[in-house]
Amino acid sequence: MLKNSVIHEELFVGRDLALDYHDGGFPISIVTFEARNKYIDAVEPSPFEGGYGRGIFAQLGLNEFLVKRSRNHWYQTDEIEQVVDIIKERAKGTTLITYGGSMGGMAAISLATKLGAKTFIALSPLYDIAADGEVKDDRWGDEGHLFDFKHNYIRSGDCKDAQGYVFYCPDTVDVEHAQGIERMTKGTLVPLEYGGHPVSFFLNDTYKLKRLVSEIAHGEFDLDNFYNVVRTNTELTHYPHEKQAAEFSRQGDSAAAIKAMRTAESMNPKIARLPYRLGEMLLAAGEFDEAKLAFQRAIAIDPSLARAHARLSRIHEKHGNLSDAIRAIRQAVKVAPSKADARLRLGELLLKAGRSKEAEASISRSLQIKANQPAAHVRLSYAYADQNRWSDAIDAMQHAVALAPEKPEYRLRLGEWQLKAQDYRTAQVSMQRAIDLAPGNSHYYVRISYAFAGQKDYQQAARAMEQACRISPDKPASHLRLGECLIKAGDLSGAEAAMGEAVRLDPQWLRAQERLAAVQSAIARRHLASASR
Template sequence: MHTNLFTGRDLALDVYSSNHPISIVTFEARNKHLDALKPGAFGPGFGKGRFAPQGFNEFIIRRSRNHWYQTSEMLAVAEIVNRVAAGTKVITYGGNMGGFAAINFSPLLRASAFIALSPLYDIQQGNEAGDTRWDGEGRLLDFQYNFIRAGECRKSQGYAFFCADGPDAIHAELIRRETGATLVPVPFGGHPCSFYLNDTYKLKPLVSEIASGSFDLDRFYAVLDQRTLDTHYPYERASILQERSGNIGEATRQARIAVSKNDGLKRLQVRLGNLLLKEGDLDGAEMAFKRAIGMRPVDPVAHIRLSYVYAARRNFDDAVAEMERAILMDPIRAEYHVRLGEWLVRKGDLVAAERAMMRAIELKPDAVVAPVRLKAIRLKMGALSILGRLRRN
């Protein structure tokens, strides 16, 4: 039975109750389309509908902004959860920002265990992890409810899953220092690692097993070993490493294998297109970028890369058109306007190129490239003007 238990400015709380002895409390991850201070629309909730069909009571904490749950409304929500979930075994669950919250608020929610995917220890400026990925939000927010950092989660138990190859490993070690977490490094996935876990072990059985006390770490790793080769992750990483070593042919081969394992993932198509462009296979690159655009038409990256294909063919009409599409999707990136200006110069439209460079300078006044390009354009315009007058005379 679904009930909305709370709706405030920052948080909303829903429950799907089935009178089960186990309650799963889920926290939403960070959403790059939301602001840290200004509320937007509430999301559907992390893992919505994943656990209630299995019989568990499913509490869904939804957020309207990227506040990292540093809001007094969290205290009111916790009080409601504690009252409604009284007498049940509580498990907290979330990823990224939600992973931080799953650990951070586990004592407040009287949780028996937390399940955190790619959790963060701290994101404030100058944080102990040395992580600057969320510096903007870390400067804006007052982390008055960082109970992990305050040492108030020492007795909290649970599992922290994270990609071993990246900065999340530093956060994980700090979390282990301040909690009773069992760290579970996984070989792939980056941040967040939830997609990798769902593509291999699957998240529903993972959470269900931990909640019911039947999770076995050795079996978990055995399943990962068995299933990972059927996913794109190892081939994508191999492609990246080969490209860094300058082995473009092998990088392309690995990228093709990755695409064959998951042909619906945009970033794999973009990676393959970039490698084919480096190899000079313009037809193959064009096809890869167009597939990426078909998967996500509103993403500017593939349009930009496709413009490079057209520019390599000296088809500057289409190169300009693709850059203009990218700018419509993300109009405040100065470097996009610089690239548009360069294509316009090659096309021969110096007036439009001048406008593009002036817009780039307006967006990023301290940039170096745009003023140099603008000066060159104006010199060329002046030279052409003089030449025109000489011809008329």
């Protein structure tokens, strides 16, 4: 069958899934499932892309069904039942193969039996990512909590007769997924030492994916020969050097790690992750200029590498180039608009630049994407505070406290905003809770003294300051503050002693000298007045 005789059809378009078909009239059909895309959301749909194989496998003598996803739903959508029925009807009379990587690899196995597939080809597949699942895999953010995984037919036991190949890296948590798949299917595990996640890049570099798929689909795959070819070709690639760099890094030998990663990059200058990882190592070693160049090389290869833009932003900030830092993080937001952390980082930089209104918008968008970020609520409170919007600042901090009630610094900050709003009693309550959580922090007693003073309870303010001075007796500012509270409480002799201690601790502090002299003058006047009576 000639390539130009392959007919492309769009068989299904739904909210979550779409199905394309490349029909060449071949006796073998392959169903490809798209992998997870880190740049799209798990809940809100994005436009459909071209699909996993995009007709490439049709050139190998295979009819190709492309199952496309609009979001990272792990194929846990009822639309999958419609798609399965359409494929089964159109693939009648052909031998069916399923194929996918990562999220798509999980689907290739899970749906193999439903589709009546002879063989599955799964690259770095997942056995289960449910929050309460057997494998504790935290690489997928909140996605394990979002779905009920009722269409995970591996875990349910419906795939016990499914046969195929599981290609995975044994140096990652993928080994646990592979073990679960081995237990629940008749699949053959194919561990690949340098594979990483996903193993598709390694396989393509050392064996070629089209060759692998073609051989398995046509019954020509020989596992021993596969390993021989992979071993030989691996020595000619960057993978051993990349792994060596990671091992040196774990051992704390940054110089050797950087050298090995430079070698890895030189062997394959077309892979963005190599200069990116080199940049990370250089950054950790304090080589900021070299790290900057490495991240720029990564971006030149892959402009959509949001992490590299974010790292450049950090370097610019380190060098004091705030405008460049903002520009770089804006690029990260542009290429990864669904990443909450990039928007939060932009908001933090805008705050630092005094652009609180823009910061508010960016941080608010971050929270729309991911609401349970206590640090984002804290930063949003600062954006409101910069605009003197104390009620909004308090509300934001209350959200932060609700999400992280164990953090005393959040309760203290809530109290600070309540002080600004002149709600002294409530500020006292918030700050006391901070003290209850961290009773050894002298600063918290200093701050609660202001809440007492705001209520004109100067004796309580002085007691708070006495405790601050007991915890941190070497802080002259605390002794001066104690003296001021004692003045308001009418205890001039106590104030004299406290301010005298402040001067003793810092003899050059003019303010403390002046206040001590003023108190001593007041005491002298009081004595004179008493003597003249």
